[in-house]
Amino acid sequence: MAVEPIRTDIVIIGAGPVGLFAVFEAGLLGLECHLVDNLDKVGGQCAELYPDKPIYDIPAIPVCTGQELVDRLMEQIRPFRPTFHLQQQAEKLSRTAEGRWRLETSAGTVFEAPVIVIAAGAGSFVPRKMPLPGAEAFEGRSLFYVVRRRDDFRDRRILVAGGGDSALDWVLNLEPIAREIALVHRRDEFRAAPDSVARMRALVEAGRMKLFIGQITGLEGRDGELEAVRIRTAEGTEIRYGCDRLLAFYGLKMELGPIAEWGLNLERNLIRVDTEAFETSVPSIFAIGDICTYPGKLKLILCGFHEGALMARRAFDYCRPNEKFVFRYTTSSTELHKRLGVA
Amino acid sequence: MPKVYVVDREGVEHELEGQPGWSLMEIIREAGLPIEAACGGCCACATCHVYVDAEWLGRLEEPGEEENAMLDSAFEVRETSRLACQIRFRPELAGIRVTLAPEF
Numbered sequence: 001m002a003v004e005p006i007r008t009d010i011v012i013i014g015a016g017p018v019g020l021f022a023v024f025e026a027g028l029l030g031l032e033c034h035l036v037d038n039l040d041k042v043g044g045q046c047a048e049l050y051p052d053k054p055i056y057d058i059p060a061i062p063v064c065t066g067q068e069l070v071d072r073l074m075e076q077i078r079p080f081r082p083t084f085h086l087q088q089q090a091e092k093l094s095r096t097a098e099g100r101w102r103l104e105t106s107a108g109t110v111f112e113a114p115v116i117v118i119a120a121g122a123g124s125f126v127p128r129k130m131p132l133p134g135a136e137a138f139e140g141r142s143l144f145y146v147v148r149r150r151d152d153f154r155d156r157r158i159l160v161a162g163g164g165d166s167a168l169d170w171v172l173n174l175e176p177i178a179r180e181i182a183l184v185h186r187r188d189e190f191r192a193a194p195d196s197v198a199r200m201r202a203l204v205e206a207g208r209m210k211l212f213i214g215q216i217t218g219l220e221g222r223d224g225e226l227e228a229v230r231i232r233t234a235e236g237t238e239i240r241y242g243c244d245r246l247l248a249f250y251g252l253k254m255e256l257g258p259i260a261e262w263g264l265n266l267e268r269n270l271i272r273v274d275t276e277a278f279e280t281s282v283p284s285i286f287a288i289g290d291i292c293t294y295p296g297k298l299k300l301i302l303c304g305f306h307e308g309a310l311m312a313r314r315a316f317d318y319c320r321p322n323e324k325f326v327f328r329y330t331t332s333s334t335e336l337h338k339r340l341g342v343a
Numbered sequence: 344m345p346k347v348y349v350v351d352r353e354g355v356e357h358e359l360e361g362q363p364g365w366s367l368m369e370i371i372r373e374a375g376l377p378i379e380a381a382c383g384g385c386c387a388c389a390t391c392h393v394y395v396d397a398e399w400l401g402r403l404e405e406p407g408e409e410e411n412a413m414l415d416s417a418f419e420v421r422e423t424s425r426l427a428c429q430i431r432f433r434p435e436l437a438g439i440r441v442t443l444a445p446e447f
Contacts, residue, residue, distance in 0.1 A: 045382070049381075049382045049385075050382065050385055050387045053387065122381060128416065128447060129447065130418065130447070131419075131445055131447035162416075186414075186420050191415060215419070215420060250416050250418065250447075251388070251389070251416030253381065253388075253390070254381055299383075
């Protein structure tokens with residue numbers, strides 16, 4: 001079935017701080033943006049890696065946390081009503097007959113736009129996979145890094161690996177429908193909501209689940225069907241736990257993904273751009289923020305903001321080829337005040 | 344200049360200049376060795392995971408709760424596992440030897 005494409009001015013890949021601020025700069029010029037991000041929230045690394053860490057080098061903000069920066073940017077871009085398409089990865093890029101870009105995501109969303117902006121940081125966040133020999137054969141059949149359908153786990157013997165909120169939440173969520181369930185974590189301390197930890201310990205106490213302190217060293221099974229997992233316990237003994245589902249939570253990692261196949265000029269996984277407009281080797285595709293490179297590039301959020309402003313100026317010419325660009329300041333322009341919703 | 348010894352994932356040992364005041368991660372990254380250090384050194388990931396030679400382990404400060412929590416998302420964590428961004432190099436650590444943990 002053909003999906004009706006979303007027609008817009010700019011599709012921004014990556015909803016980190018730089019992608020968010022690009023919405024502002026584009027919005028001032030009257031350009032509409034849609035954003036795609038593989039995370040389930042906006043903010044990129046600021047929200048995922050260091051929401052509580054202080055940032056001291058944002059101009060005029062002496063200190064704010066990663067999450068505060070994201071919250072403030074969201075407030076700042078609200079007048080421009082950006083649309084977010086989360087938990088999906090930008091996948092396929094092609095040209096339409098009219099010369100616009102057609103972008104498809106892993107969730108099947110389709111966009112048509114004259115301008116693509118890659119603000120993907122160090123790539124999209126994807127689950128970190130287990131580096132065990134043969135693990136790939138089980139992936140998607142009996143070894144999972146996310147739960148897509150809870151029913152895949154019904155009446156199964158499940159082992160959950162990890163010590164954070166994801167691991168704890170899923171243990172508690174799946175316990176009622178599992179035939180058997182166990183949790184394995186490398187130490188007897190959990191970085192998760194204290195209530196979840198208490199509930200998990202109560203289940204262990206009640207004999208409704210097992211808890212192993214140790215690390216997974218091997219997987220056993222055949223034809224993609226897991227039969228047992230080998231665990232080396234903290235005391236150094238090897239145990240073998242019979243199970244047919246393994247749900248592993250080792251956090252997220254960043255990888256460039258399908259963007260690498262788009263024929264852009266890449267240098268060590270970074271996208272080469274010019275410094276006039278931060279345009280890539282392909283006209284009307286721009287790259288801003290940590291993912292772009294040029295002589296003198298510094299990976300600073302504030303540099304990404306600047307890159308977004310110059311990108312928007314050039315993007316205007318692609319999006320509004322029949323209009324003349326006028327440079328205006330937010331302090332004085334009634335036109336900009338209207339767009340900002342303060343007129 | 345005091346030295347730092349780093350064994351890469353192929354088992355090759357590299358002699359690096361130990362810049363006092365730099366983190367071990369920064370010293371390894373500056374030398375061009377493959378250490379991802381995704382978060383840039385703010386103890387928010389585990390991609391600068393190294394194994395510290397046992398005789399040096401005791402001379403380091405104990406890992407903090409934050410470092411330990413980040414090590415939870417690493418693989419093949421051992422008694423000697425540390426995050427290189429959390430080890431501040433000082434002249435007394437001249438000669439320290441670490442091994443890069445597997446990447447995944």
